[in-house]
Amino acid sequence: MSIEVRNLSFAYGSHEVLRDVSFAVPDAALVGVLGPNGVGKSTLFRCILGLNQGYRGTILVNGQDLRRLSVRERAREVSYIPQSHAPVYDYEVLDVVLMATGSDLKMLSNPGKAQVKRAYAALERIGIERLAHRAYTQISGGEQQLVLIARAIAQQAQTIIMDEPTSALDYGNTVRVLSCVRQLAREGLSIIQSTHNPDQAFLYSDKTLVIDGGRVRAFGSPHDTITSELISDLYAVDVEVNSLYGDKVRVCVPVREVQSR
Template sequence: MRLETKGLSCGYGRKTVVEDISMFVEGGEVLCLLGANGSGKTTFFKTILGLLEKQAGQVLVDGRDVEGWSPARRARLIGYVPQARGAVFPFRALDVVLMGRTSHLALFASPSEEDVEKAEEAMAMLDISYLKDQVYTRISGGEQQLVLLARALAQEPRILILDEPTTNLDFGRQFLVMERVKSLSRRGLTVILSTHFPEQSFFYANRVLCFRQGRPLGLGSPSEVVTRENIRAMYGIDVRIISLDARQGGLKLCIPDSLVGCVQKRVS
């Protein structure tokens, strides 16, 4: 399923945060958003989801403008994993994941056994079945993030939007989540995610969209867009991009210039 924006501008009231973003991502692809805090990535996501009213432009799914779609219609197609936030009510983790089935239920209907099975399958996919009966407000921030991802997977969306999905996760869980996300894209899911780790774009993304102060800085393959110049423009830091293999667009690392000498000495 293709997700596309054309000249999308969005913000809060009269304040424009994101301006003139045109991009697309196809089913089976991962589009990675890079940009400093406050550059507009979350605002962009919320506008695609219909949580914020757009100021200009279009959001299209398979060529159809989604303006006027009901929240339920969007929810049946688009899953969303926000940055983890503390919950107000002490739900069980399984109950939080079950909320992802809401768009599949009739008005006032209760979750069926099948819905519970879908929720449990989503938790098993992320190796968090042990959290099923634990209170969501009492688990760690990283575990909360995994529960929110399971909730989105239980929704069975065609498009998945993830806002910094590896925030608060330990090293192993970061790898687990990104591998699961890439696996889902290989099954045909359309994925857009934001991250503060440029290396993740080299490892997992088909294309990258760079943000700078709410405007597009570049859109293309990781090797085309994740450059020294663009990283300096986004984050204000000089880096060395080091290739780990000889392939064009292969695995790469971004190392701050100030640390390059230290790394080279340790390697030698």
């Protein structure tokens, strides 16, 4: 297992956000995380990344206790792609990717040929090597997200955590990014990705983790978890989940809106 969470709880002061959360992420799997706003998804990610230190329970990263790993060691195990990224300086795309190789460098040292080669290889793996010398702020949102994925690959961690990676993308870029992410999982990486779109979670994920009220509401195959009853209750709307293409796709339809047309 790349990530194993056992009885995880976390509170901001007296406000408990996560309560006895347990699940395990298999190797080479894409796990989609569903849940309304404010139920603890981002807090869960921060705990796994080691940014929230005061949690109770256990987080194992490739069999190692997260608490015993240094910052440099954590960077070699888990990479992170935030929901949005606004650089202060107008870096070239290659420089943005090179930033992920820092765990191999000493303080104040510059990237060498090996790091540059790794960064180019990551861009090639995603199919965007043509952007290497473009300004990061001058490319599209979808391209920026692909660059961040390339940066995570260059970090060479086995697990990638992605916080709503397609929230600001148009339809075409959303499909391109999610297809890329799914392919990386097929190639052996473990990916944990949050989304507010159950249709996406069903189509792309190997497993679905549903968080509600700081607890695990469901965890398992998307075929078992993404149902009309669960989605309706989870988001407090009357939803009908329809199956298409021999149940390869499920589409959530808000019943009241259809009936009112």
